Amino acid sequence: LLAVGMWRRGWRAWATVVMGLAQATHPAIVLPLAAVLVAGVAVVDKGQRRTLVRHYAVSLVIAAPAVWLVVASPVVADTSVGTKIAAFFETLGSRAFMLGVPVLLALAAAYLHRLPRAWLRHAVGPLVFVVLVGTTWVLWKPLQLPWAYRALWREPNNGMVAFTRSPEFEAGAMYRVLRIADGKQGLYQLIRHGGRLDSEFFPESVNIRSWPSPAAYGAFLRSRGVRYVMVWGGFDLVYRTNEHATLRRMADRTDCTVAPVTVATVEVTRVYQLFRVRPCP
Incomplete structure (x- = not known):
């Protein structure tokens, strides 16, 4: 998301570096999400398609060493193809909200002015907040959030x-x-x-x-x-x-x-x- 903000402000070199580093932190998850985002923008905005693809290719070069480490990791050889595919989509699904929610909000913002009444336009923000809080409540246990937040005071088991x-x-x-x-x-x-x-x-x-x-x-x-x-x-x-x-x-x-x-x-x-x-x- 930081790379997206930099790109929108015209800081293309910095955006490329940040995108590469972001993909290097977790290639199996961040790289596919970034690829989907770049592909979507390239389809919608034809004017900057070539520039975008060129900079994205550079970001892949930055992330390449981390990608190699993932491919060479023993976990790749330890698991079957079916297990890897299932684990990939299971892990990617929950994390896709990180990218999907901001994109959907940005798309929705472009249509706010079409709402007939001002109070409706002002109610969109609080409504989205309530929906996201409700989603967090529904996914609280499936995403194992109780275990995560208890780490704030949990003592190590020795x-x-x-x-x-x-x-x-x-x-x-x-x-x-x-x-x-x-x-x-x-x-x-x-x-x-x-x-x-x-x-x-x-x-x-x-x-x-x-x-x-x-x-x-x-x-x-x-x-x-x-x-x-x-x-x-x-x-x-x-x-x-x-x-x-x-x-x-x-x-x-x-x-x-x-x-x-x-x-x-x-x-x-x-x-x-x-x-x-x-x-x-």
Whole structure:
């Protein structure tokens, strides 16, 4: 939006730089939104179409390194095409309001003078405000806003820190952590104390789902080089997958007849259960 304001004021060079930096912050979301905006303006305003497209091309060059990082990210390889498409539209849909609302308001402003009475023209602003507040109320839980605003006073959960100080923790080992409601803090804490993660922080990369058999699940763990699986309390209730049950089913079997890995129970506490994974010869 800052780039749009600069462009409308004739600061085209600055608008190009700001647009490039904006797309670089989150290429998977901001870049498609910017592309739709530029395409729409290019169709409506033919007079500045060439100039607009040329400057937008420069902004893409600025954002190119960030785009490459996204494409090269492990999450791209960790997820299927269908999952990536579904996640893209699910994420883009809610964020499209950021661009869609200002554009719609700008278009509506051009027609305000056509309203027959002055009080109607003055009522448009408050009416739009009420609609936006109502929309926020409707989307309050779907957008997980309760979790977001509570971060203003929420204290960090240091349960993972306590684990990293225990004798069961193995620095340098690959961990698969199944946890909820900690804002990924536990994953950061594990990394900071020398642990490694089998995935990125995105749910698509973690690959939370049910598994058809111990053999399929074992092959998955082996492909990622997982050494330990850590299941925290509440995970089963929220996600309702069979992963924890599959681990318990495989636990303490020393043979390799059911899966390409063996699983052993290392520790069971009130808040988590830790399993050790070893590949079969």
